[in-house]
Amino acid sequence: MSNASAHVVIVGAGHAGGTAAALLRQYGHEGPITMVGSEPIAPYQRPPLSKAWLKGEADADSLALKPVEFYAENNIDFRPNVTAVSLNRGDKTVALSDGSSLGYDILILATGARAIALPIEGADLKGILFLRTAADAEALKAQVGPGKKLAVVGGGYIGLEVAASGRALGAEVVVLEREARILARVACPELSTFFTGYHQKHGVAFELGCSVTAFEGRDGHVTGVKLADGRVIPCDAVVVGVGAQPNDELAKDAGLDCARGVVVDLDARSVSDPSIFAIGDVAHRPMPIYDRMFRMESVPNALEQAKQAASAITGRPRPAGECPWQWSDQFDLKLQIAGYAFDVDQVLIRGDPATGKFAVFHLKGDQVQSVEAINSPPEFMMGKMLILNRKPVNKAKLADPSVSMKEVAAESAPS
Amino acid sequence: MAKITYIEHDGTEHVIDVKPGLTVMEGAVKNNIPGIDADCGGACACATCHVYVDEAWLAKTGTKSSMEESMLDFAESVQDNSRLSCQIKVTDDLDGLKVTMPESQH
Numbered sequence: 001m002s003n004a005s006a007h008v009v010i011v012g013a014g015h016a017g018g019t020a021a022a023l024l025r026q027y028g029h030e031g032p033i034t035m036v037g038s039e040p041i042a043p044y045q046r047p048p049l050s051k052a053w054l055k056g057e058a059d060a061d062s063l064a065l066k067p068v069e070f071y072a073e074n075n076i077d078f079r080p081n082v083t084a085v086s087l088n089r090g091d092k093t094v095a096l097s098d099g100s101s102l103g104y105d106i107l108i109l110a111t112g113a114r115a116i117a118l119p120i121e122g123a124d125l126k127g128i129l130f131l132r133t134a135a136d137a138e139a140l141k142a143q144v145g146p147g148k149k150l151a152v153v154g155g156g157y158i159g160l161e162v163a164a165s166g167r168a169l170g171a172e173v174v175v176l177e178r179e180a181r182i183l184a185r186v187a188c189p190e191l192s193t194f195f196t197g198y199h200q201k202h203g204v205a206f207e208l209g210c211s212v213t214a215f216e217g218r219d220g221h222v223t224g225v226k227l228a229d230g231r232v233i234p235c236d237a238v239v240v241g242v243g244a245q246p247n248d249e250l251a252k253d254a255g256l257d258c259a260r261g262v263v264v265d266l267d268a269r270s271v272s273d274p275s276i277f278a279i280g281d282v283a284h285r286p287m288p289i290y291d292r293m294f295r296m297e298s299v300p301n302a303l304e305q306a307k308q309a310a311s312a313i314t315g316r317p318r319p320a321g322e323c324p325w326q327w328s329d330q331f332d333l334k335l336q337i338a339g340y341a342f343d344v345d346q347v348l349i350r351g352d353p354a355t356g357k358f359a360v361f362h363l364k365g366d367q368v369q370s371v372e373a374i375n376s377p378p379e380f381m382m383g384k385m386l387i388l389n390r391k392p393v394n395k396a397k398l399a400d401p402s403v404s405m406k407e408v409a410a411e412s413a414p415s
Numbered sequence: 416m417a418k419i420t421y422i423e424h425d426g427t428e429h430v431i432d433v434k435p436g437l438t439v440m441e442g443a444v445k446n447n448i449p450g451i452d453a454d455c456g457g458a459c460a461c462a463t464c465h466v467y468v469d470e471a472w473l474a475k476t477g478t479k480s481s482m483e484e485s486m487l488d489f490a491e492s493v494q495d496n497s498r499l500s501c502q503i504k505v506t507d508d509l510d511g512l513k514v515t516m517p518e519s520q521h
Contacts, residue, residue, distance in 0.1 A: 022447050045456045064445075065444075066447065070445070070447065319521075329458065334460065334482065377482065377485040378488065381462065381489030405489070
C-alpha cells in the first residue's frame with residue numbers, strides 16, 4: 001500500500017496531534033485519518049489556559065485549533081473521550097478504552113505529558129489543582145477571585161503565570177518553591193531575581209527554599225499547605241506546578257525504544273518501528289544544533305514535529321530545522337526564550353534589568369546557546385538566528401545595547 | 416461576515432468568510448489555509464503569521480503596536496505593507512480585505 005491511501009491513526013488530540021491531522025490533509029494525504037483523544041473536546045491551545053483564558057480574555061472558541069466541524073469536513077474521524085490502552089505492533093492495531101480496536105498503517109503517538117502529582121498526605125483533597133487541560137483551567141477559574149487565597153506549589157513558568165493571572169483576578173497569591181530561587185531549573189539567577197521582584201511588586205508573596213510536607217483540609221477541601229518547618233500556609237486552593245512526565249507507557253509496553261519519551265529520528269519516526277511516529281511532549285528527539293537528544297515541552301516543538309511527521313508521511317522533503325523557542329506572559333512582561341542553555345560557560349546580560357527590558361544570552365565559547373528576552377523582540381528574533389546558524393558572535397558588540405541587534409547579527413551572518 | 420481573500424505566495428487564492436471579532440490570522444488558521452503558521456496562537460510572540468496587506472486596505476487595518484513593529488522589523492522579507500495578521504481584528508469594515516503571504520514564515 002502506498003502512503004497516499006494509508007490509514008493514519010493519531011493517538012492524542014492535543015496541539016501536536018491536531019496539527020498533524022490538519023497538516024496531513026493540507027499536504028494532500030488522501031487516506032483515512034483517525035484521531036483519538038482522552039479529553040471531551042477537539043484539539044485546543046493550552047498556553048492561554050494559564051494566561052489570557054484564565055483572566056477571561058479568551059473564550060473556548062478562540063482556544064480551539066480548528067472549528068469543531070473542521071474534522072468531519074476534512075474526513076478526519078475524531079473520537080473524543082477515548083484513550084489507547086495497548087498497542088500491538090505485530091498486527092498493527094491499537095486497543096481503545098471503549099473496548100474497540102483500530103487497525104493502522106501508520107501510527108502517530110501524540111500522547112503528551114501529564115502533570116506530576118505530589119505524593120504527600122492530603123494530596124487528594126478538593127481544591128488541589130493542576131493546570132494541564134481546559135477542565136483543569138475551568139476548575140481553577142472557579143476557585144480564583146477577590147478575597148480568595150491561592151497557593152502555588154512550584155516557581156516555574158506555569159506557576160508564575162498562574163500567580164500573575166491570580167493577582168489580576170484579585171486573589172491573594174503565595175508561591176512556594178523548594179529551591180532557593182524561582183525558575184531554578186530553567187533560568188539564570190539574574191532572571192530569577194528580576195521575576196521575583198516584579199511579582200512581589202504586584203503583590204505575589206514567595207516562600208523560597210521550603211519543602212511542602214502535607215496538605216491540610218476541612219470537610220474534604222484543602223485549607224492549608226504544611227511546610228517542613230511546621231508552618232501552615234492557609235489557602236482556599238492550591239495549584240501544583242512541579243513539572244510533567246511523558247505519557248510514553250503505551251510505547252514502552254509495545255517495546256519501542258524510550259528514554260523519558262519515545263526515541264525518534266529527524267522525521268519524528270520511532271527508531272524501533274518505521275510505521276510509528278511520536279511527536280510533541282512525548283517524543284525524545286534529536287536536536288542537531290546541540291548535538292544531542294532530549295525531550296521538549298513546548299508548542300513550537302509540537303508544531304515542528306507535526307510538520308516533520310506529516311512531511312515524511314506524504315513524501316515531502318524534510319522541513320528545515322528550527323530553533324526551539326517558547327514564551328511566557330506575566331503581568332505586562334513578555335518573555336521570549338530561544339534555545340536551551342546547554343554547556344554554557346558565560347552568561348551575558350544585554351540591557352538593564354531595572355528598565356524591565358533586557359536580554360540574557362547564554363554562550364558556549366563564542367556561540368549563542370540560548371537567549372531569554374524580556375520585552376525585547378529584537379534580541380529574541382536575532383538570538384534565534386544566531387542559535388540556528390552556529391556562527392561565532394562578537395561578544396563585545398552583543399553586550400553593548402547601543403549596537404543594534406541587526407549589526408550584531410550581520411557580523412555573524414552565514415557567509 | 417467579512418469576505419477575506421488570502422493569497423498564497425504561489426498565487427493560489429482562498430476566499431473565506433470570517434466572523435467579525437476573530438483576527439485575520441484566526442480566519443486563515445481555522446480554515447486550514449496554508450502559508451500562515453501562527454505558532455504562538457496570537458500572542459504576538461513569534462512573527463509566523465506575517466502577511467502583506469493590499470495597499471488599498473492598509474489604512475483600514477489600523478496601526479501597529481510597538482511590539483508588533485519590533486517583531487516585524489526582524490521577520491524575513493518585510494515590506495512597508497507587512498503586518499502580523501494576529502494583530503488585525505476583523506470587522507465588517509474589512510469586508511473585501513486582501514492579504515498575501517510571504518514565501519516562508521520560518
